[in-house]
Amino acid sequence: MGKRGFWVGLFISVTFVLFWLGGMPQAAAFTEDQKVFLQAWRIVNQAYLDEQFNGQNWWLLRQKILRRHFDDREETYQAIEEMLRTLDDPFTRLLRPEQYRSLQVSTSGELSGVGLQIDLNPETHQLEVVAPIAGSPAAAVGIQAGDLILAIDGVPTGNMALDDAAMRMRGKTGTHVSLTVERPGQSGQRTYEIRRDRIELNPVYARLDEETATVPIGYVRLSQFSANATQELKNAIAQLTKQGAQGFILDLRNNPGGLLQAGVDIARLWLNDSTIVYTVNRQGMLDSFDAEHNALTDAPLVVLVNQGTASASEILAGALQDNHRAQLVGEKTFGKGLIQSLFELPDDSGLAVTVAKYETPNHKDIHKLGIMPDQVVHQDPILLDEVGTEVDLQYQAAIQLLSPLASQGSPIVQNGLNSLRAIHP
CATH class of the missing domain: 3.30.750.44 (Transcription Regulator spoIIAA)
Structure with missing residues (x-):
């Protein structure tokens, strides 16, 4: 009877296991x-x-x-x-193959295509050239800023999404694409046959402002933390210093971030012997990225920020603010204090997964809170070609702050903001 009970019990157990396994694919x-x-x-x-x-x-x-x-x-x-x-x-998300490739391209700093910056005109919804990249195939054939792209390889762009248009113009080096273009103010259309080539994307725009301030000021705009951002910014700082810049404005407005390592490396261009950022993983373990004694310049620095300043931009802004290396001017930042890693799936799609959070050097968790600038200056939306002009109130505030400090060769301190209080719009 004992053996019979054992075998009955074993049969029931095996039946249960087989039934449970049968409820899901093997x-x-x-x-x-x-x-x-x-x-x-x-x-x-x-x-x-x-x-x-x-x-x-x-x-x-x-x-x-x-x-x-x-x-x-x-x-x-x-x-x-x-x-x-x-x-x-919202930051942990699936990237379909075309999205995954596009993200890889935007962070790599280079692609193969024709070399055009494009956008949809907000009024006409037509595909418009913002600017050809210098030295690109598109620039070589004569395409200009403001040109309207009517068709790509004969396919009308009237209802074409911006990402779709960009993907159609990209392709392997040496292949060709035809663009049908209309230039406002001129009659007729023209079709360009363009040979795709390797395009380097420069996320840095720099110039020396010798007119607005009382001393030469180096203005540097960083649009994204891509793989080549650190070297491009390093080159810009060196060139502006050679030209006589006595202070710097680093423009991080509407910079959505990018590579964490790029943010850390760029902070090292400005900081000596400082903590840049702390990271906290799923086990609650704390790690940090630090700057050694390799800063390129100790000239006074102001950083422009707004609601579009996010992620790696906030890491950089927080490091410069907490270490008293720069004053922040503008509006409260976006507030993304989470770090994502990219993972590739077997079918060439990918996942962006939140793997850690970060804290500023003063251990501030800015997620959903943002970073408050030292000098709040509100700014209505302006066009790209209006940046750095008299209508750019945040830029003007930075200039007023930098001018006396740069001419004295003194570091920026909190008291240096007192003279700006009266210019709040």
Whole structure:
């Protein structure tokens, strides 16, 4: 009787296990779509900052979704997006293949294409050339700022999304693309056959302002923390110093961030022997990035910030502010204190996953709070060609702050802001 009871119990146990396993696909039976989903799940499981996954059972969610049948890759992507939405973290997201490639291009600092900066005209919604990149194939054939792109390889651009237009103009070096262009104020259209080439994207714009201030001021605008941003900024600082700059304005307005390492390396161009940023991982362990004694200049510095200053831009701004290396002028920053890493999935799509958070050198967590500038100057929206002019109130405030300090060769201190109090708009 004892043996019979043992075998009955064993049969029930085995039946239960087989029944439970039958409720979900077996490892050997996973489809290619399920494997893509599983890889996404594993990445988040291993790397995501919040070990509680927003207070839910991450394994149970996996099993629930895997019981479905994915008919195609789009359904797989939708399942991954559904899974990620439960984290309530807009920065942890799926990047479809074209989005993943585009993000890699924008952070690498180079691409293969025709070399045009494009936008949709806000009034006409036509595809418009903002500017050709100097030395690019587009510049070589004569395309100019303000030209309207009517068709790409014969495909009309009237209802074409900006990303779609950019992807159509990119391609392998040596291949060709045709652009049908109309120039405002001139009659007729012209079609250009352009040979694609390797394009280096320079995120830095620099010039010496010898007219607005009482002393020469070096103005540097950084649009993104891409792989080549540090070297380009280093070159700009050296050139402006050679030209006689006695102070600097670093413009981080509307800079959405980019590579963490670029933000750290750029901070090292301005700081000596200082902590740049602290990072905190999912185990709560603290690490830091520090500057050694390698700053390129100790000239007075003002940093321009606004609501579009985010992520790596805030790391840089916070480091310069907390270490009293610069004063911040403008408006409160965006408030993104989380760090993402990129992971590639088997089908060339990718995941951006929040893996850590950061604190400024004074241990301020700025996530959803932002960084308050030392001098608040509100600014209505202005055009790109109005930056640095009399209508750019934030720039003018920076100039007024820098002029006496640069001429004295003194560091920027809090008292140096007193003279600006009366110019608040």
